Amino acid sequence: MLPAGKTKIMVKESEVRGILRDFGIDNPGKISEGGGTASPKYIFTSSGKKYLLKQRRREFSPLPVVLFDHSVIKHLSRNGLPVAIPSYSAKTGCELFEYIENLEDFTQGNREEMSGAAEMLGRMHRILHDFVPEGSKNWQREFLPSGIKAELLKHIEEQPGLFHGKETVRLVMELLDGLIENYSVKNLTRSIVHGDYTSANVKFKGNLVGGIFDFDWTSLQNTLYDISRALVYFCFKRKNALDGKNIWSLVQPCEIDIENVRQFMKSYRREFIFTQADAEGLHFALKEFFIGARVRAMRKVPDAEKIKMLDEKLVEMAITVEKEKNSLAQACG
Secondary structure (H helix, E strand, O other): OOOOOOOOOOOOHHHHHHHHHHOOOOOOOOOEEOOOOOOOEEEEEEOOEEEEEEEOOHHHOOHHHHHHHHHHHHHHHHOOOOEOOOEEEOOOOEEEEEOOOOOEOOOOOOHHHHHHHHHHHHHHHHHHOOOOOOOOOOOOOOOOHHHHHHHHHHHHHHOHHHHOOOHHHHHHHHHHHHHHHHOOOOOOOEEEEOOOOOOOOEEEEOOEEEEEOOOOOOEEEEOHHHHHHHHHHHHOEOOOOOOOOOHHHHOOOOEOOHHHHHHHHHHHOOOOOOOHHHHHHHHHHHHHHHHHHHHHHHHHOOHHHHHHHOOHHHHHHHHHHHHOHHHHHHHOO
């Protein structure tokens, strides 16, 4: 079995070949490492077809969770969405996907691709709105502020010298307390969501979405859970191109683009509802994402670099979202 855990651990090629035999693949071609910053992935060819082997992390591997995820993927496939249906080995906790070829990464600033990503997200939410999957996955949302605060406090407890007296730490704690007190999802639109709908997991064929990947975080949530991430990665501006293999690239500072938000949400609403309550809650969801992504990313960097995740740019982004909350709500239409 591949090692399961919170960070990606690559293993020997001989072990990967042993796992592939469980899927009936005895003589794969050259095996190379796949992308991402968490689960180990491997790409290879066999009998003229290209495949991706992925190790599910331990928390994603209970059978009811696997059944839920695969049921969602199959339902989307039946409804015409471009997803890869996995084979699964309970023995190793690995999934095997047939590779979707000839796809391209999102081009920053390409509004046709942006609209395509928005329509696909709305369509996915519409298709999954009343769907009841197999299995069970009663998860809280990934960046729930109370959970993120507890995680940050644990980092501080473990390394007090690294965090003590830092003004940005105090400000981030204040922001988290504000979210805990004021961000209610009670009246927000709900659906089964993708859970990580970003440009790292959505690929294109021309200006249309040609592949949606990595459903590990799919669960029943408010739809802002997906929309906030999508806006950050498809609509907001950043200095450097995104590198899905580099955690610093994925959490780099970005700048709100109201016109891009307006176009994205116009395209999304062609497929699914977006209420006034959703629009008014967007600024909370964005702040939750910015802070949660940085705190969660601490798991993936050396101890000495953890404090860098709580820099002035993070606080500035949260403050800017607060200042622009009315413009953001209006741009959602």
